[in-house]
Amino acid sequence: MRQRFLFVFLKFAVRSIQRLAPGVICGGAIALGASPGLAVEQVTLQMGPAKTTIQVSDLETFSKTGQVPPRLEWYRPFLNPTVQATLQNRLSIEPAIRDRVIQDLTASSNGHALVDLLADVAPSLSPEVLQTALQAAAETESGVTAISLLQVLPGETLVLEGKALFSLFSQLGLSYLEQTALGNVLNNELESSFQAPLSTQLQPSMPGNYTTERWSVSFRDHERDRVIPVDLYWTTDTQGPLVVLSHGFGADRRFLAYLAEHLASNGLTVVAVEHPGSNVDALVKEDGSLMPTHEFVERPRDVSFILDRLEDLNKNSFFLQGRLNLDQVTLIGHSLGGYTGLVLAGGRLDPLALQTFCADLTVGASSPADWLQCAATDADLASGDLADSRVTQLVVMNPLAGRIFGDTGLRHVKVPTLFLTSTSDSITSVSEQQLQPFNQLSGPRALVAVIGGTHLSVGDPENINPALTQVPFMPELPAEETSQLRQYLNGAVLSFVMQQTKAAKRYQPFLSPEYAYRFSTPALPIRYSDRLPTSLNRWLSSREVLNRRLTPALKSLASLLHLEFIDAQHRIATLRQDAIAQMPMSPLNLSARLPRSLVFYQAAHNQTNRESSHQAESRL
Numbered sequence: 001m002r003q004r005f006l007f008v009f010l011k012f013a014v015r016s017i018q019r020l021a022p023g024v025i026c027g028g029a030i031a032l033g034a035s036p037g038l039a040v041e042q043v044t045l046q047m048g049p050a051k052t053t054i055q056v057s058d059l060e061t062f063s064k065t066g067q068v069p070p071r072l073e074w075y076r077p078f079l080n081p082t083v084q085a086t087l088q089n090r091l092s093i094e095p096a097i098r099d100r101v102i103q104d105l106t107a108s109s110n111g112h113a114l115v116d117l118l119a120d121v122a123p124s125l126s127p128e129v130l131q132t133a134l135q136a137a138a139e140t141e142s143g144v145t146a147i148s149l150l151q152v153l154p155g156e157t158l159v160l161e162g163k164a165l166f167s168l169f170s171q172l173g174l175s176y177l178e179q180t181a182l183g184n185v186l187n188n189e190l191e192s193s194f195q196a197p198l199s200t201q202l203q204p205s206m207p208g209n210y211t212t213e214r215w216s217v218s219f220r221d222h223e224r225d226r227v228i229p230v231d232l233y234w235t236t237d238t239q240g241p242l243v244v245l246s247h248g249f250g251a252d253r254r255f256l257a258y259l260a261e262h263l264a265s266n267g268l269t270v271v272a273v274e275h276p277g278s279n280v281d282a283l284v285k286e287d288g289s290l291m292p293t294h295e296f297v298e299r300p301r302d303v304s305f306i307l308d309r310l311e312d313l314n315k316n317s318f319f320l321q322g323r324l325n326l327d328q329v330t331l332i333g334h335s336l337g338g339y340t341g342l343v344l345a346g347g348r349l350d351p352l353a354l355q356t357f358c359a360d361l362t363v364g365a366s367s368p369a370d371w372l373q374c375a376a377t378d379a380d381l382a383s384g385d386l387a388d389s390r391v392t393q394l395v396v397m398n399p400l401a402g403r404i405f406g407d408t409g410l411r412h413v414k415v416p417t418l419f420l421t422s423t424s425d426s427i428t429s430v431s432e433q434q435l436q437p438f439n440q441l442s443g444p445r446a447l448v449a450v451i452g453g454t455h456l457s458v459g460d461p462e463n464i465n466p467a468l469t470q471v472p473f474m475p476e477l478p479a480e481e482t483s484q485l486r487q488y489l490n491g492a493v494l495s496f497v498m499q500q501t502k503a504a505k506r507y508q509p510f511l512s513p514e515y516a517y518r519f520s521t522p523a524l525p526i527r528y529s530d531r532l533p534t535s536l537n538r539w540l541s542s543r544e545v546l547n548r549r550l551t552p553a554l555k556s557l558a559s560l561l562h563l564e565f566i567d568a569q570h571r572i573a574t575l576r577q578d579a580i581a582q583m584p585m586s587p588l589n590l591s592a593r594l595p596r597s598l599v600f601y602q603a604a605h606n607q608t609n610r611e612s613s614h615q616a617e618s619r620l
Helices: 002-020 024-032 056-065 070-078 081-088 095-107 109-121 127-138 146-150 162-191 257-265 280-285 295-316 336-344 351-359 368-378 430-440 479-500 504-510 513-518 534-549 552-581 596-619
Strands: 042-047 050-055 157-161 213-221 226-234 242-246 269-273 329-334 391-397 417-422 445-450 526-529
Touching: 050 056, 050 070, 056 070, 056 081, 056 146, 081 146, 109 157, 127 146, 162 430, 162 445, 162 526, 162 534, 162 552, 213 295, 226 257, 226 295, 242 257, 242 295, 242 336, 257 269, 257 479, 269 295, 295 336, 329 336, 329 479, 336 391, 351 368, 368 430, 391 479, 417 430, 417 479, 430 534, 479 504, 479 513, 479 526, 504 513, 513 526, 534 552
Parallel strands: 042 157, 242 269, 242 329, 329 391, 391 417, 417 445
Antiparallel strands: 042 050, 213 226, 226 269, 445 526
């Protein structure tokens, strides 16, 4: 009976794990933690009066050999190569980052919610045990894996509360299924707008004819005691609008280096700004919380400060005098850089809405971006206007733009905006962080949906911080799968920037569904539209209502059913269109469908009619 109970539980849990990510088991083991002492020999799963036990040595045998020990025979259906690889998966994490994550867990109000969940799942563990366990496992020969963490836990038995674990898996599984269904709907609903293929000699995705130069320099803002590194990409014949790049949390100014090089080769000047309080160095070296609250204010100020310095260079520099168009600035921001751009373009922050949202934040029902933006609740968001009128166009990719702007803050963004969303983004959720903010924008806008794309899919593979690709639950795609997407962005972003020039009409055709389709692959379809389909707008509205009335799990379930209904409607419409398309265009040959006797009668009848007509003509 006990084996059968665990069999049913594992059937659901393992399916959820396999859907979420290959690294989830390792991530779950990290959540359990450890301290020095006698190694755990067995794990007991308990749900009410029922409980069952698995030996750690059996899991280790399966992990190393792939063979299922006799005591795990009941679980053979779940012990497949994917689970084996997950158990072997080694998590590489900087000790400094590890310690700062633990510090945030014990110091922040949102971290307390995660600590409480940990206590519900494994009552004998604590954040302090977690920190010690990670240190001990990192020193083992195999490094930090699920097995090595279990082997440094204290005591002989680790008890897991099945009800709390089941609740967590349920919410994670529903969130994943909802996001997958949303990706399918976006793919299908936006596909119908395709028209004839493009016919033009211009190839904006190809490198331009100019030889680019890169100048790396740092500017000190004495008023804020802040040193801001930048890369300036330019050519001897610089022209057109100025382009500014703003990276995301834990990245640096080289995150979009391929795009900067491409734009510069086509004659544009590009400035890649590095934000010192939220770059890769700050992630590893800075003291204090993982995400300093002042960064939500300082980042926009970084950009405005650099634009001021560039104005000085435009007036006085021997190399750049008169070459920088600071009246037309296109800002390109990724993730937290997307937030930076939206603020500079006029987006108004809503501290009260953010505080209300963060007070009710639920573990398992929230994305990492939700937790990250809640760091801003302690920031002085009403410290003045952060907008900069020099920013006249925006390109935002996977932005962190959820509750921090409230329900109306982004209506003040009136500049043309190219908005990119990735449907498998595990950091910034598609609905709250991307689609809802897109709908708020009041200026000209266009949506690029990357079906199956992840949070870092748009980045330069040679310049992505490896630590950002090794987070459990958040897998990233290999570089070869995203190469076509980067090619598309080269062409689409250049065409978007050129809309502020005399060549706007020449580049307009590349801001279209047809151009996006040209770079789509079966693994990574790309869709383009200037608005969300009506069906998705209705879904977003109903989801917001459900958010106020239902628990997170019920809301996700209702939202999932709504998306599945939209998908079913699309399939029915497609079947109807296919049936109509296959109908014969010429009149039906009914004789082919008549019984043989009737066919013979009809043939004889036709022959008689022909003979009668011939006789009548002879008499005439």
